[in-house]
Each structure stands twice: as structure tokens, then as C-alpha cells.
Amino acid sequence: MASFMSCSLRTSTSITERYLVASIHTSSSRSSPSRPRKSGPSAAPSRTKLVKDLKPKPESSGKLEVAPKPVREDEGPSANKKSRRRSRSSKSDEADIPPRPAFTRDSIPHAGIAPAREGLGRLLRKSSTETLKDMPPISTPSPALNLKHWAARAHAERTQRRVAERRRPRPAVNPLGDEFNASKLESTDQLPDRFTSPPLLEGLLTCLRETLPPDAKPTPIQALSLKHLFKPKVSDNAWRQYLLASETGSGKSMAYLLPVLQDLKNSDNDQRPPAQKRSMNPRALILAPTHELSRQLASFAKSLVHVSKLRVLCASRANLPSAPSKSTTASKMVTAFNDMGEREESPEFRVRHSGRPRPVDLLVGTPNKVLEMTRGRGWNWEERAKEKMEREAQEQGRDFVDEKTKRSFWTAEPEVGLAGIEWVVVDEADVLFDPDFQESTRMLLSDIALARGHSIPFEPNTDLAPANPETPPTPVKYPFNLLLTTATIPSSLASYLDNYHPDLTRLASPNLHHLPRSLKTEYVNWTGGNRNSDIESRIRRVWAEDSLRGTDGQIGLLSKVLVFCNRRSKVEDLAAFLEEKNIKNVALTGTADSRKRGSNHHLDGFLRTKTKALSVSGADSSTLSVVPKLSAESKDPKKTPHVMITTSLLSRGLDFSPDIKHVFIVDEPRNMIDFLHRAGRSGRAGEKGKVVIFGKMSGRGSALAKDVKTKVRALRA
Numbered sequence: 001m002a003s004f005m006s007c008s009l010r011t012s013t014s015i016t017e018r019y020l021v022a023s024i025h026t027s028s029s030r031s032s033p034s035r036p037r038k039s040g041p042s043a044a045p046s047r048t049k050l051v052k053d054l055k056p057k058p059e060s061s062g063k064l065e066v067a068p069k070p071v072r073e074d075e076g077p078s079a080n081k082k083s084r085r086r087s088r089s090s091k092s093d094e095a096d097i098p099p100r101p102a103f104t105r106d107s108i109p110h111a112g113i114a115p116a117r118e119g120l121g122r123l124l125r126k127s128s129t130e131t132l133k134d135m136p137p138i139s140t141p142s143p144a145l146n147l148k149h150w151a152a153r154a155h156a157e158r159t160q161r162r163v164a165e166r167r168r169p170r171p172a173v174n175p176l177g178d179e180f181n182a183s184k185l186e187s188t189d190q191l192p193d194r195f196t197s198p199p200l201l202e203g204l205l206t207c208l209r210e211t212l213p214p215d216a217k218p219t220p221i222q223a224l225s226l227k228h229l230f231k232p233k234v235s236d237n238a239w240r241q242y243l244l245a246s247e248t249g250s251g252k253s254m255a256y257l258l259p260v261l262q263d264l265k266n267s268d269n270d271q272r273p274p275a276q277k278r279s280m281n282p283r284a285l286i287l288a289p290t291h292e293l294s295r296q297l298a299s300f301a302k303s304l305v306h307v308s309k310l311r312v313l314c315a316s317r318a319n320l321p322s323a324p325s326k327s328t329t330a331s332k333m334v335t336a337f338n339d340m341g342e343r344e345e346s347p348e349f350r351v352r353h354s355g356r357p358r359p360v361d362l363l364v365g366t367p368n369k370v371l372e373m374t375r376g377r378g379w380n381w382e383e384r385a386k387e388k389m390e391r392e393a394q395e396q397g398r399d400f401v402d403e404k405t406k407r408s409f410w411t412a413e414p415e416v417g418l419a420g421i422e423w424v425v426v427d428e429a430d431v432l433f434d435p436d437f438q439e440s441t442r443m444l445l446s447d448i449a450l451a452r453g454h455s456i457p458f459e460p461n462t463d464l465a466p467a468n469p470e471t472p473p474t475p476v477k478y479p480f481n482l483l484l485t486t487a488t489i490p491s492s493l494a495s496y497l498d499n500y501h502p503d504l505t506r507l508a509s510p511n512l513h514h515l516p517r518s519l520k521t522e523y524v525n526w527t528g529g530n531r532n533s534d535i536e537s538r539i540r541r542v543w544a545e546d547s548l549r550g551t552d553g554q555i556g557l558l559s560k561v562l563v564f565c566n567r568r569s570k571v572e573d574l575a576a577f578l579e580e581k582n583i584k585n586v587a588l589t590g591t592a593d594s595r596k597r598g599s600n601h602h603l604d605g606f607l608r609t610k611t612k613a614l615s616v617s618g619a620d621s622s623t624l625s626v627v628p629k630l631s632a633e634s635k636d637p638k639k640t641p642h643v644m645i646t647t648s649l650l651s652r653g654l655d656f657s658p659d660i661k662h663v664f665i666v667d668e669p670r671n672m673i674d675f676l677h678r679a680g681r682s683g684r685a686g687e688k689g690k691v692v693i694f695g696k697m698s699g700r701g702s703a704l705a706k707d708v709k710t711k712v713r714a715l716r717a
């Protein structure tokens, strides 16, 4: 429970990006609660601004490699009919017809209004075509007509100003300013263009073929991984350090899982380092910021190893299948939870173990959950109790006296040994090295190093991104392979890498820091009435279009909508409103009870199932998806949730079902990093998707929405 309390505390103190991290901070314990928190405006920008350049410092031996831009479908020989027709018609336009002036609102002002003689309409029309000095002088002494004349003059002036503004040559400045510019970076053309055996082991390849569509080709980041991460180790102590950076839904999980699993399989029979006497001694560790993501990654890894027989364990309650079964619908899930609620006693979920050694090759979990398993449950409870007392003292305005708590705390036997760990993957590295998470992450990495016989001291209050360090921090070399993956690189992460991992190789896709190519954007203007009604009518429009067009080849099948709000109260309010309007929905926030139950069933019906794997390389996805037969009830949005409402909690890493064709952003995104992750829950793996951004698009108070629009435009691929 304490974790959820700490979570809500964080939420209340949050500003901008802090909120995101606070809301996804879900692990069952905090590592070092008494440290001073780096809040305030000075801490925020480096966490919320995308880095300008990924190049390592010139004096370091780190490298950067960017995959070449894939040829767009409509640029290559296989351009579809529509685009060919478009290009043909544009050519004929060029040849025969003089270019048509672009239509603007001002080109036919007040069209259709029949003006009185010398009336406002005529003057307005004149004013658009004539210059001000050509306008006829005032010919009548009538005050009414004078007024009209001046109105027309004012209109003409405005028009001229607008035209001049439009024609003014603009410097080619990206509105994001700090945006990562992949076009300036070195790319390589020699990348593998298929998954083959070798480099992949036959067993892995078989599972891969079952997971991906038959024509699947490696995505740019996977091609880079095939090129770099399958190379044999130069020496026993040559540990690899890589950053894998690519846009959302581009297959990063596969890009790191394949080399890790392959290496685990290859070294399966090797002499292992003496393991600690613990019941589980994994050889690889994947860290993720949320329990939901840990479970999905563990399930994905399991689907890749059933031939090679490696053992994967999820720390966020092991042994439960985290991927939803194909037949499960969201409504069943709701009922299941209602039942489970009464049986479940403890909000904390534990890995059940009997104390007997249990073979594990790969462990997946949040840093805090893994720390709990490696240090023993309860290792930091005293500290947390003190933090609570300190908080209460602060709230009551009294001094906090640091004395021993009245309760005595027990610490359970540690379950996991770290000495055998050779691979550590930090998924969503920008979050896990963010000030709110970095202590737990670094503490765990340092524990692993120590267990492997290399002491790398851990200093809790280190600033990972010192602005202008006079003495640069000592680089860290962990005695294991370290892979960091992310879809966004804020300046704080870039500066951490420069300072502590200067020799790390950075592999990046050319579309990094852009929206997936298959994702469209749409802007919806608030009508000025009830905003919840505006959202409801847009949802109904999505379904009306689905009923006409069909979804995934099935007429009458309605797509699902994922709605992102900034605040928990907004999530609850919208959920209640939609429920009243007969739209069944799932509302999920960091403190939701359903999250405490140790499985991903609260996301059933919304997460991707295996049958829905589609082609990133651009093949016609509708032919590849196997559409499960659904009952009438599960197709009915009044009975089965077709809408999920959440905060940034679910914006990280989760692979949502391609049934989610629309992501609604109903509150202005706090920053573009947040936006990229939220929008990226749709349009994954080359699937079509749309991000619908609500805002006040015109009139007074529209500056913010317009600014968002400009920035979003810059993120389009």
C-alpha cells in the first residue's frame, strides 16, 4: 500500500514531466526515500526536451550508427494505384493547365452574400482584389456607408498583412528547436535485410516465424541489432554497451530479446560463475518501468523460447500468463476482476516460491520489485516508515525527529542471486534513468556488479546530468552486457550517457523522434459546450465510420479507442460520463485497484494478442491478421468496453492491439516526449492508426493548441 501512497504523494508534488513519472512509478517499494528531490523548474527542461544530437563526445570511443531511411511505399516501384494516379494527374496539371492559385479563406470572402449597391459585401470583395490605394474614395456622405467603407478598408488591411506574412521568407527552423535531426547523422547501408539462420539459431527463428507475419523483414533497429549484437565476444571481459533508439512500435523488444536469448542459449552449457545460494539465479535481466510492461515483455520473451526451452520469469507475479487469451474479452475481464477483488487480500504481489532452487534464465521486472527479490522483501521498510513520519510531520507543521520507529521490521530471505547475470536490458531507459527512478536502477546495477566481484560504489544523490561539471564524473564500466532502449532521448539521458557511458555505441533508426509513418493526425476543436460530450461524439463518429467501412475486413466490427488524460480526476469524470451515455469503458490510473492483482487481465481486450502480429515492412496488414470470431456481445460497445481511459501510466512500451485505431489526446500534452509515447500506442508495427488531438483551435485562447499543432507537425515523418 505504501507504494501507492508514495505514488499519490509524488503526484501531488508533480510538475510537468514529473507527473508522468510519478504516475508510472508503480513498483512496490522505493529505494531511497529520504533523498532531496530534484523538483522545480530547473530540473524539468532536460527531462522534457528531446536531445539535439546523439553523437558521442569526440574524445570518447563511443560510436553512433543510424540505419538508412527505408524507401517509402509510394516512392518505390510498388507504389500503389492511388498514389500513381495522384502523381499522373499532377503531371498533367503541370503540362496543360496553368497553376491554380491556392484557395484561401480570403480569396472569396463572404461568397454567396448578395450585397447592396456599394454595400459591405461588394466593398469587401473589391478590397480583396484591389490594393488599398486603388479603392474608390468615399463617394457618399451617408454615415452608414462610411462605416461600411472603413470596415472594408480594415478588412483589406488585414488581408494584405496576412498575405505579406504568408509570403515572408521563413528561416527553416524546426519549431521543436531541440529536435533530434537524424538526417545530419551518419547512416550505414550494409545492414541485414532478413532474419536468417545464422545469425539466428534455428529454434529462435522458428518461434520468430510463429510470432511475426511470414513476409516480415527486420525493422531498421532490428537490422542494426542483427549487425552489431550477434558478433561473437572478443574476450571474456569485453562487455558490450549499446543504446537502441527508435520510434514507438518499431520492434525494439525483438531487437534486444533476440541477441540476449541467443547468447543465453549458446552459453547454456557453459561453466557458470559460482552462483549465490539463492533459489533463483537468472543469467539475464530486463528492467521496465511498470508491472504491466514487465508482464507483457515476459510473455513476449516466452513466446520466443518455447523451442529453445529457456526459462523466463516475470517478477511482477510469476507464472501467470500475461498476454490475454484470444477468447478473452474486456467484459469478461471486468467480471473476473470483480470476483478476484474479494479473494485478493494483499495489494503486494509476491513471486511464490518454495525455497527450492528454481532454474531461471531471464528475469523481467521493475527495478524496485527486482531489488526486493534480491535484497529480501522488507529491506527498506524502516526507511519508508521514516519517510512517512517525516511527511506527516511536515503536513502537521512540526519538526521531524529522526529516531527509531516503534515497529520492528522483518526482512525476508532474498530469493534472487545476481552473480550469474551477464545481460541487463534497461527498457524505457529515459524513464529508468530519470531522477524519480534512477536511484533504484543504479542501485540494482551496482548490486549486480558487486555480486559479480566488481565494486561500483553507488552514491544515492548523484546528479546524473550535471549542467556544467567542473570535474567530469568517472565513467562506469559494469561487468555485464548493458543494453538501453528508448523511443525518446531527453537531454538528461544524453548527458548521463556522455558522462557515465562515453564508450557506449548508439544505434538509432532514421525515424527516431518522429511519429510512426502509418499514424495520421487529426485535430478536433472543442465546440465550446461540454467537453465530455465532444469526446463522446467523436467516439461515436469513429464507430459510425467503422460500421460503414468495416474494421479489419469485418463489417460491423467496431474499433477500440484509447483516451489519454493528464489527471486522474479527469479520467474518472470522463469514465462516469461515458458510462452514463451507455459507452462501457475501462478507466485505469496508477492507483486503480485492478492494477494490484498481479496480472495484465485489466488490459485484456486492449493489448495485442499473438494472432495480430502484422508487418512493419508495409505489407497489406488486413490480409495478415487472423480475426477471431467474436460474439455479438463482445462487439457491442454497450456491453463490452471499447474505450480505455488512462493517464500516461499506459503510454510507455505497451504493445496495444491493432484494434486500437484511434488514440485521443484530450488534454494538451505536457511535452512532446509525453505526446510521442501516447500517440505511439496506435500505428504500431506498420498498422494504420490515428491520433486525435483535442484543443481550442481558433479564437481567443487558441495559442496553446496552435503551438501543439506546430510541434506535432514537426514530429510527422
Ligand SMILES: Nc1ncnc2c1ncn2[C@@H]1O[C@H](COP(=O)(O)OP(=O)(O)OP(=O)(O)O)[C@@H](O)[C@H]1O
Binding pocket: 211, 212, 213, 216, 217, 218, 219, 222, 246, 247, 248, 249, 250, 251, 252, 253, 254, 486, 487, 608, 613, 614, 615, 616, 617, 652, 653, 654, 655, 680, 684, 685
Ligand atoms: N520485423 C517485424 N515485422 C513485423 N512486426 C514486427 C517486427 N518486429 C516487431 N514486430 C511487432 O511490432 C510490434 C511492436 O513491437 P515493440 O513493442 O517491440 O515496439 P517498440 O519499439 O518496443 O515500441 P515502444 O517504443 O512503444 O516500446 C509487436 O507487436 C511486434 O510483434
